[in-house]
Amino acid sequence: MADAITPDAFRARFPAFASVADAPIAGALAEAAPRIGAAWPAADAALGRMLHAAHTLTLDGQGGPEAELARAGALDLKALRSGTLHLERRDPPTDAAPGTLGLTSYGRRFHEVMRRNGVGVAVV
Helix, strand or coil, X not given: CHHHCCHHHHHHHCHHHCCCXXXXXXXXXXXXXXXCCCCCXXXXXXXXXXXXHXXXXXXXXXXXXXXXXXXXXXXXXXXXXXXXXXXXXXXXXXXXXXXXXXXXXXXXXXXXXXXXXXXXXXXX
């Protein structure tokens, strides 16, 4: 029943997006729908869809503190000092999520759900 996810249900699950209007949330949920496998259990399908939508909204600079970092282009910052400016970027994780998924906590969680529901490869 992932199609039944409303912007209000999304905001209830992810309060960081409380101030985001319905239209961007609905758009992000629609964008996430094709990324959910048909065989995923309903609970994982709904969670995955909401996580991917939260990831997309964060990358678009909407939501909580992570969105502020996204707007500043700083999602991968490890350290920042001000006097005699010093920026330090995070090393990419060895089990990096594909594409931009590793840039947000929502994307990393979506990747976990996706891996849990992925079809395994059998070697014979």
